[in-house]
Amino acid sequence: MNNRDIPNSFDDPFKQLKHLLLTEDQNRIQQLEAEIQRLHEQLNEKDHLIETLQPVIAELLENKIRNSKAEMAESLAPVMSEAIKVQIRDAKEDMVDAMYPIVGRMVSKAVTEAMKKFAANINQQLNKTFNFSRWFRSLIARFKGVSQAELIMRDALPFEIQRVFLIAKNSGLLVSYANREGLSPENDDAHIIGGMLTAIKSFVETSFSNDDPGELREIEHSKSTIRIDSAIYSYLAVVYNGIPPEDFSKSVRELHENIHGRFYRKLRDHDGDNSHLKEIEQPLKSYLEVTQNS
């Protein structure tokens, strides 16, 4: 500042001195006050704050994720699942487009694995087959009007029997039981399952008796299917996974007919005591073994 800038009104030398010494500081204070006011507005007013943070928020999150990944995952997980649900609801097409490369790869991997297993099964079938069997298969194929390859493919499809229940038809009490793991019925809740199965069977048969009188023959859930074969005093429930061979129903029927015919009286008089029906367990176990090895 030079003397020309001193206002004429400052006749008082003290005022002149004050002006010379403090004007610069006063100007700086005014600037700082304006700056504080601006920052105050930025922090306290939502719109301003968003505007201020916007350029750095991505960087901030990136740093936070880099430094404490687990902590961020923990905090964001509940919001993420909700956000995904909302996004799927509101922008299904976009989500499908975004997920397609991943899902496509997953499906492709699963199909490849399944095909590998399938091919291994076919190879196994071919390796263990004698020439005579091949000749026999070609005869059956011709008789059925399908190719040999189709027959081999059919035999190679995965199929496994898990459990077999013989249940008293009226009471729903378990008469005999066999399972793949060799567990006792007590350790496998077989008595309760037998009861519930009977209740479900009774419910379906009563509810639909007017429209379609008959008996429940199959229950399907997830990968498992329960095939039911009913006779007068008992019913046989076979729980299996996969696609059953063509003669499966016949084999279940034959097994049951065999047991029912042999133990007809004991099944008719069954009152919950299985001690005199222990012999039935063997045919059930044998059936599991045969179907496992076939």
Next chain:
Amino acid sequence: MNSMNQKKICILGMFGVGKTSLVERFVYNKFDDEYKSTIGIKVCQKLLSPIETDQHKIVQFNFLLWDIEGAEVITPQIQNYMIGAHGALIVSDLTRPDSISVANNIVEAYQQTAPGTPFVLAGNKFDLIAAESENIQQLEELGETLKAPVLLTSAKENNNVEAAFEKLGLLIASS
């Protein structure tokens, strides 16, 4: 195969009388104050302590308990659930006289479906009424008419629950 003697037991009664509570107290020794209506049926099992019969024979039963949904009227579906039963616990709510009248109808349907098999009348929620209540008298009169034992039970306070099932076991063993 274990040679234990299984018996199918039906738990019957009007809705809300405490059938499921009695079963849960007997099987799991637990009680839930919140009322959850049974839809359809729930089957669970309980191995009873060995019982000595009148002929001094020791038997042990594995009770398969069919906890059947409550209803005022016995539907064909409910009656089908009773087929092949070896015994029944017929439950009424001692605070609701109408549930005692319904018990009478249930007994009739049960006897038609599982003739000659024993049943016990349970007057539940005994903890909620006075000992001299008319409802107890009404249930006891029904027991006398039907020649069936009556047990006053409380699933909440665990009174007479096991006794009711043991009584049924004894009746089955001697039938």
